[in-house]
Amino acid sequence: MATMNMIQALNDAHKVMMRQDEDIVVFGEDIGYFGGVFRVTEGLQKEFGKTRVFDAPISEGGIVSTAVGMACYGLKPLIEIQFADYIYPGYDQIVSEVAKIRYRTAAEWTMPMVIRTPYGGGIFGGQTHSQSPESLFTHIAGLKVVIPSTPYDAKGLLISAVEDPDPVIFFEPKRIYNGPFDGHHDKPVKPWSKHPASEVPEGHYTVPIGKASVVREGNDLTILAYGTMVHVALASVEEQGLDAEVIDLRTLVPLDLDTIEGSVKKTGRCLVVHEAPRTSGFGAELVALVQERCFYHLEAPVERVTGWDTPYPHAYEWAYFPGPKRMKKALEKVMAD
Amino acid sequence: MGDKDPALRRNAPKLELHVPEPPFRPGDTPDFSSLKVPPAGSAPRPDTTVAATETHPLTTELVRVLGGDDKAVGPWNPKLAPDTLRKILRDMVTVRIFDDRMYRAQRQGKTSFYMKCTGEEAIAVAAAAALDRDDMHFPTYRQQGLLISRGYPLTEMMNQIYSNKGDKLKGRQLPIMYSDKQHGFFSISGNLATQFPQAVGWAMAAAIKGDSRICMGWVGDGATAEGDFHSAVTFAAVYNAPVILAVVNNQWAISSFSGIAGAERATFAQRAVGYGVAGMRVDGNDALAVYAAVKWAAERARGNGGPTLIEFFTYRAEGHSTSDDPSGYRPTNEAKAWPLGDPVERLKAHLLTIGEWDEERHSAMTAECDASVRAAQKESEKLGILPEQGKDGIETMFDDVYAEVPRSLAQQRDAALEESRG
Numbered sequence: 001m002a003t004m005n006m007i008q009a010l011n012d013a014h015k016v017m018m019r020q021d022e023d024i025v026v027f028g029e030d031i032g033y034f035g036g037v038f039r040v041t042e043g044l045q046k047e048f049g050k051t052r053v054f055d056a057p058i059s060e061g062g063i064v065s066t067a068v069g070m071a072c073y074g075l076k077p078l079i080e081i082q083f084a085d086y087i088y089p090g091y092d093q094i095v096s097e098v099a100k101i102r103y104r105t106a107a108e109w110t111m112p113m114v115i116r117t118p119y120g121g122g123i124f125g126g127q128t129h130s131q132s133p134e135s136l137f138t139h140i141a142g143l144k145v146v147i148p149s150t151p152y153d154a155k156g157l158l159i160s161a162v163e164d165p166d167p168v169i170f171f172e173p174k175r176i177y178n179g180p181f182d183g184h185h186d187k188p189v190k191p192w193s194k195h196p197a198s199e200v201p202e203g204h205y206t207v208p209i210g211k212a213s214v215v216r217e218g219n220d221l222t223i224l225a226y227g228t229m230v231h232v233a234l235a236s237v238e239e240q241g242l243d244a245e246v247i248d249l250r251t252l253v254p255l256d257l258d259t260i261e262g263s264v265k266k267t268g269r270c271l272v273v274h275e276a277p278r279t280s281g282f283g284a285e286l287v288a289l290v291q292e293r294c295f296y297h298l299e300a301p302v303e304r305v306t307g308w309d310t311p312y313p314h315a316y317e318w319a320y321f322p323g324p325k326r327m328k329k330a331l332e333k334v335m336a337d
Numbered sequence: 338m339g340d341k342d343p344a345l346r347r348n349a350p351k352l353e354l355h356v357p358e359p360p361f362r363p364g365d366t367p368d369f370s371s372l373k374v375p376p377a378g379s380a381p382r383p384d385t386t387v388a389a390t391e392t393h394p395l396t397t398e399l400v401r402v403l404g405g406d407d408k409a410v411g412p413w414n415p416k417l418a419p420d421t422l423r424k425i426l427r428d429m430v431t432v433r434i435f436d437d438r439m440y441r442a443q444r445q446g447k448t449s450f451y452m453k454c455t456g457e458e459a460i461a462v463a464a465a466a467a468l469d470r471d472d473m474h475f476p477t478y479r480q481q482g483l484l485i486s487r488g489y490p491l492t493e494m495m496n497q498i499y500s501n502k503g504d505k506l507k508g509r510q511l512p513i514m515y516s517d518k519q520h521g522f523f524s525i526s527g528n529l530a531t532q533f534p535q536a537v538g539w540a541m542a543a544a545i546k547g548d549s550r551i552c553m554g555w556v557g558d559g560a561t562a563e564g565d566f567h568s569a570v571t572f573a574a575v576y577n578a579p580v581i582l583a584v585v586n587n588q589w590a591i592s593s594f595s596g597i598a599g600a601e602r603a604t605f606a607q608r609a610v611g612y613g614v615a616g617m618r619v620d621g622n623d624a625l626a627v628y629a630a631v632k633w634a635a636e637r638a639r640g641n642g643g644p645t646l647i648e649f650f651t652y653r654a655e656g657h658s659t660s661d662d663p664s665g666y667r668p669t670n671e672a673k674a675w676p677l678g679d680p681v682e683r684l685k686a687h688l689l690t691i692g693e694w695d696e697e698r699h700s701a702m703t704a705e706c707d708a709s710v711r712a713a714q715k716e717s718e719k720l721g722i723l724p725e726q727g728k729d730g731i732e733t734m735f736d737d738v739y740a741e742v743p744r745s746l747a748q749q750r751d752a753a754l755e756e757s758r759g
Contacts, residue, residue: 025542025545051544051545052545056572057571057572057575059567059568059571059572061534061564061565061568062534062568062569062571062572065531065533065534065535065537065538065565065568065569066534066535066537066538066541066568066572067538068535068538069475069534069535069536069537069538069539069540069541069542069552070538070539070541070542070545072523072535072538072539073473073538073539073542073543073546074542075542075545075546089564092528092531092565093531093534093565096526096528096531097526097528097531097535101524102737102738102739102740103509103737103738104506104509104510104514104516104524104526105506105516105524106505106506106507106509106736106737107736107737107740108505108516108517108518108524109516109518109523109524110740141738142738142739144739164740165739165740166739166740210743254739254743254744254745255745257744257745
């Protein structure tokens with residue numbers, strides 16, 4: 001066991017997988033010699049050479065499309081899009097090609113690739129370095145969407161993603177790369193080393209795709225969250241003195257509906273939390289599923305805590321971010337009757 | 338804005354938007370006499386190892402081998418054995434007959450859609466002949482000649498067109514969107530130009546693995562305007578990928594002439610200059626020129642000389658697809674007036690001229706091709722035509738979205754089956 005932050009855990013996952021599978025190639029903007037703007041690919045080019053780890057032109061469409069060609073050849077591309085906000089030039093290739101090639105060729109060709117990309121705000125990145133576009137991908141048949149919230153899960157889920165036969169969009173919550181953020185931006189940052197999930201086993205292990213994690217058991221209500229918001233939610237329920245059950249979804253597609261359903265039927269109340277804008281966010285899907293499955297067990301309307309339906313505003317970051325105040329208000333509402 | 342003309346206010350000329358117009362519209366008499374057609378044999382053939390810049394004069398030239406006297410001339414003459422020439426001719430004739438039969442099948446209501454490549458047969462057929470059998474193609478939708486040249490069963494093609502019981506793509510794809518790994522033919526996408534940078538990725542992978550196989554990507558003149566074209570040539574140039582990038586300039590993208598894709602300003606081959614890759618412009622109706630150009634680019638790529646961008650200059654003799662009527666936007670006799678001729682007739686005339694062919698053999702060969710297409714059609718139609726499909730096997734609709742059917746999708750499959758029984 002070693003103590004790692006999320007960046008180190010992701011870096012370690014790359015090394016473990018690249019050592020055992022020579023067909024894995026890693027490329028993206030600034031990821032080679034320099035090791036990536038967030039350092040996730042640090043040291044990989046030195047260990048695995050320039051033909052397996054290399055810098056790409058500033059062309060997300062080119063990165064994704066050449067990865068498609070490589071996957072057709074038989075390689076396993078593990079590519080980085082520098083910020084989720086930059087993924088849109090590659091969106092046509094992801095939606096029209098990556099997601100559909102297995103289907104349209106009746107599995108003659110498949111797309112075992114992983115597209116990693118840091119997402120989310122709270123780092124003063126302004127509207128082009130803070131977005132949470134996960135629902136644009138959960139809507140696309142053929143893609144899997146994974147979002148870890150701890151170093152342990154980050155490594156185990158990335159290894160699972162690399163071993164998965166289907167394409168995986170792997171969103172990394174960049175606000176918690178270096179420590180679990182509880183939503184209190186005015187307080188000192190806690191490092192991962194104080195968190196039990198920073199204990200990361202050496203070598204190969206997996207965290208299954210499609211399985212949620214109950215990170216806090218409780219009976220008052222169920223909170224559904226992923227990424228950074230798992231930690232914000234955990235802090236909020238402690239502050240409100242609630243015995244909440246907090247579920248870290250970890251995978252949005254395929255969704256672990258059994259865990260969600262079991263929990264909501266037990267607690268009778270549900271709060272859905274994400275940083276992405278409210279309208280047509282993944283929370284809308286979660287609320288719909290919960291009412292379809294658990295309507296007669298619900299004691300209060302299902303509530304949502306989300307970002308606002310605006311672009312991510314630079315100077316107003318903390319007025320945008322769904323932090324402790326928004327959480328408190330929603331928790332009071334869900335618990336009211 | 339005030340009531341005064343803003344340009345006058347600044348004492349400057351009025352800015353004008355230029356919207357390109359094709360030279361001829363319905364009712365006009367097409368006249369291509371101003372088109373510069375260099376004589377066959379006039380373009381120099383540089384060594385395949387030259388610096389890319391040395392090829393750049395060829396981007397405004399036209400590599401041609403077959404001259405007006407039907408002889409093969411000049412440094413690009415590939416000097417093919419008569420058997421090879423006859424094989425190329427036969428494949429081109431088969432493509433044309435296949436197109437006619439399938440066009441008619443669509444008109445008879447046997448399928449929803451078809452796309453012919455009439456007038457462009459030489460390009461895919463001769464390119465396939467010039468590459469090795471295990472080289473890879475990322476085609477667009479008018480390269481049926483690749484499959485036919487490589488011996489892909491005609492019945493398989495028709496099964497796909499009819500989406501019938503024999504369709505290996507299980508009725509999921511629009512007619513002619515073939516896919517076959519065994520024949521090195523990547524699945525055609527209806528989203529244009531997506532395959533162009535994918536071809537570069539495949540070639541990069543071959544280089545990463547130290548393979549000796551190369552790759553050829555295909556795009557039409559219209560789709561060169563897509564960002565994917567730029568990605569493709571950029572990545573090919575940056576990584577010196579062993580790839581041949583073919584632009585089939587048939588001058589029409591549905592109703593938009595090539596000027597709408599930028600052809601008034603430069604040839605498509607000239608784009609190679611800006612990227613610093615080898616480039617050339619080739620008479621796409623001259624099977625020997627096509628063969629020679631692809632062979633040149635293949636030799637360059639195999640020797641780690643990098644990518645070549647080739648523009649095949651041709652003319653789309655018929656509509657874009659069965660859903661298109663070109664009489665609405667261009668003169669109906671324009672194809673006849675096109676000065677580069679019919680690729681099938683040109684190769685046939687060459688074989689006759691060199692004494693390796695005669696009319697009797699041509700008639701017999703045409704009859705054989707026709708018979709094989711008819712036999713394949715009969716065979717395929719035994720497995721059904723489109724209007725009969727879509728009722729059985731509804732459950733297969735949910736396969737291959739993922740490697741395994743997720744539970745949520747299995748529930749939708751059950752609902753679809755129940756709906757179909759109700």
